[in-house]
Amino acid sequence: MSWVRALKDTARSGMTVERTRLEPLIAVRAAVGLALVVGVSLALLGPGAAASSAFGAYMAALATFQKSWRPRPVLALAAGLTLAVSTFVGYLVGSSHVPAFLLLLAVWCFVAGLVWAAGPTVGMIASGNVAIMLVTVTLPTSVPQAAGHAALIAAGGVVQALLIVLFPVRRWGAQRDALADALAAEADYARRLRHDPVASFDPQPLMRARDAATVTARQARRRPAELHGARGLAERIRPVLASLADPAVGAPGEGPARDRVRELLAAAGSVLDAAAHAIRHGDPVRLPAPALAVLKAPDTADLFQGAPLRAARRLAALLDDVLETAEPGSGRTADPQESMLRPTLWELTPVALASVGAELRPGSPVLRHAVRVTAVACSGYLIGHALPLGHAYWAPMASVMVMRPDFTQTYTRAVARFAGTLVGVAVATAVVQLAQPGMYLSGLLAVVSAGLMFTLMRTGYAVAMVFVSAYVVFLLGMGGVRWDQTVPDRVALTLLGGLLAMAAYAVYPAWETPRLRTRLADWVAAGGRYAAVVLEQYADPAGARRGDVRGALLAARDARAAWDEALDRAAGEPVRHRGISRAAADGAGRAIAAMGRHAMLLEAHLPQRSQAPDPDAAALAHALRTATEEGARAVREREVPRWDGVRAVLAGWDAPASGVLRGAAQQLLDSLDEVSEALRDAPRTEPGTGAATRDGNLEGTPRERPGEPPGEARGDPSP
Structure with a gap:
């Protein structure tokens, strides 16, 4: 982008009047x-x-x-x-x-x-x-x-x-709005899945809800009952909705089973909307009777088998929990030991000093x-x-x-x-x-x-x-x-x-454009680690730790958010790209997001602890972790990454223990190949004015600063 165009774009942005909620x-x-x-x-x-x-x-x-x-x-x-x-x-x-x-x-x-x-x-x-x-x-x-x-x-x-x-003014109003927005976004997602089984999902409401749920110990003791627990349920509902709708792991694309999937998704949207309204306004939950009837329909077991049946039952159970949590005066209490605790200002001081000290290095923006x-x-x-x-x-x-x-x-x-x-x-x-x-x-x-x-x-x-x-x-x-x-x-x-x-x-600039390849490489490595950790749950169900999956997902979210933020900043910079074009960035971003979605579908069907280990999953997890680390190095060094190790493991599979595992594993490899194709064949053009499409999305959340939410401050007018 030229300086003239960059100045015109920034001038136009500076004079833009936004339409937003006033207080x-x-x-x-x-x-x-x-x-x-x-x-x-x-x-x-x-x-x-x-x-x-x-x-x-x-x-x-x-x-x-x-x-x-x-x-x-x-x-x-x-x-x-x-x-x-x-x-x-x-x-x-x-x-x-x-x-x-x-x-x-x-x-x-x-x-x-x-x-x-x-x-x-x-x-x-x-x-x-x-x-x-x-x-x-x-x-x-x-x-x-x-x-x-x-x-x-x-x-x-x-x-x-x-x-x-x-x-x-409206106690806990911001937290209520954040949680209600997350549930409303899930409701909208469920309705869109009826018509597009692989519809994209905007993770921003879930990001804000997670950040709003991080409280101090004093806040945790005073938090209203309906704000405790619903955010975690919303995050668990999202992969269940996706796995129920996706024909690769859910019901067939057509037929009576698909019709029931559409009914279940519509009912889920109604329930989530009712819960969102109750939480936002502190009112009792008003649930449409037809939606509840669909979720409790006895013939669902006759239409579904295997993974779709498990997803349908899991969805009904999660929605029951959401309704119980969203009901004001439900008797649920917030235990500070179970909350995500935010440090007090005094506790924040050493953390903030450490963050500042980490920036005292050459090249720090x-x-x-x-x-x-x-x-x-x-x-x-x-x-x-x-x-x-x-x-x-x-x-x-x-x-x-x-x-x-x-x-x-x-x-x-x-x-x-x-x-x-x-x-x-x-x-x-x-x-x-x-x-x-x-x-x-x-x-x-x-x-x-x-x-x-x-x-x-x-x-x-x-x-x-x-x-x-x-x-x-x-x-x-x-x-x-x-x-x-x-x-x-x-x-x-x-x-x-x-x-x-x-x-x-x-x-004396600090351009983001030259760092795009590094951000992309970090996302490749983090996404690969997340998928590998999920696969390790299949390899050793009895000894697996579910917390490892959550930690890997959060790390992948951090990497995704850093990439999105860097791409947004680079789009308006008056410098030519250095090593990655807009087309390559868009294509690679879509592919890595799709890889995250496939890993999320695997997470939605994690095996029971009593289930037998799957040695194929262990081999694939090791190959995927190694390949994505090597692929990240290749991206940083302006090379095209190769995934031969992953391809060799899949080629050696005869009869994997889980059909879900086989389908998702092949989709993971296809996504990795799309990353290589994007970096190999994209035309060398300078970045434009947009960010990578958030298709299918590994839900991302911006890196959380110590004690602060992500993103720019709301306003800073001073005399």
Whole structure:
């Protein structure tokens, strides 16, 4: 992709308005907290103190909108307290001379860049603290005043945390939605399997449900009964649905048995939808009687035999468990010892430090981001001081808030920030000119602007920046600062900061494109290990450990998620591919995903512990593990992988113990051959604008950072 096309795509993305679920009640609560802090500070301490406390309350509220399953009061306190410390230390250093503050800014920016290794929420809070600290250190005029301003900033965070505790909005609402979405996705999948027995499945809802189910010990004791256990059942239902529908291991493609499969899938969809509705709203389960009748039909045993009959019975049992779990007040309790426990903030510290330390190596994208953001912030601060504009901190502040470890997000946010700033200051300036607001009216307008930002922040970064810019204009207006003393400076320096951020990525990039082959090789190896572990369950049913299968599946999910994320980032980078084309990436991705699906079908029919060992499965597991490890090495070295060992084992099979094993094993080899064909025959074209198709899918989940959910933070608009 050329630079011109990349810039056009990022500019278009930055101006996109998304349609997403808004949370007006939470936004109102955040705005009320901000209003309380600003009003009390204005009445008792004056506009300067009110501005400091407003920044603390604003940042604390903003932190609670990030993608994190941690208790929101904890995030508010963490954001407010860390900003207070940053402000006080920044004033102590910055009040003496510029070089000392520049050194502190460099240290702060470098650390803020590195902590992205601990997760997007931590990185967002750290970046926001650095950006707002650049403003708040200019408000006090003495050390005692600086301590007072820091205390007010911390108080703003405390107020927001108290409001969350005293006025909760839909307790466990995010966790309820995540679990309900997972069950609804299973329901939709069951209905699609009626018409397409090998339909693809989007694993994203299951990923979010798993992450939402990871709680602290205190949360585990308080979690509602209907949120305990249903997520695990949903994951076990998915392979059963696939094995029941797939003609290779389930019922024939046509005939009475296939008609019953369609009826069972439709009934499963109805049951899962009813459970999802009950969990989302906390209502009793309302199950359609026809669906229950189909699941309990006595003639199912006459139509099915072998694997299809086992799958049908297993599906009915799992759906019974889902209904029991989804019923509010069912009496089920969450045992902290059985929950997936998330570390507390204190326990998270050494884990986060280890994650940061792992990025202190040459070639690390996070380390490159830390170096970039440090150089850009310091350069912007020096240039801002050299220009005759005043408010020099706006240039580095804009840079810190738009810069991300990857190219696409950095450029998208730079465009969106400048466009939103231009519109926001224009609207706010017009209001100021027409209304001539005083101190209290300016404070009210600032609170209203912040409230609108909290409400609309998930509709797009550019939209949020409109209200953030208006918020700053009105907030500074409380102290009598005229609009013409701030608006031109803010627009010019925001543009400067965005240009510096974009130039830094062009000069010192961390492209994902050259690493695509490594990501693909990791996925090949992880997928092969997962399939091999499943086969080992057939080789030694009595001594097999089911936990090994789960661990291998999670490792394969991590590798799949890393590949998808890398491919998405590479699609928008203005560099040519180095070793793998878009066609090869798409073809290989589909083939490895199909291999994961075939392994999942084998997992759905794991033998009983009393069943006799299958020596053919042991030989195939060893061959598959060895071949995929060698194949991964070949992919990294730009060679075409070969699977002769797997092919030789299958050729030597005479009469395997399980027909399911024979069919799935041949499908595994076919998928591996498709990987080789994709890497051998695909045209050498540069990557386009999409990611590998998620056909048939080994369910993937992004690599879970310590204590944080995967993916980008929800929003990060800062003044």
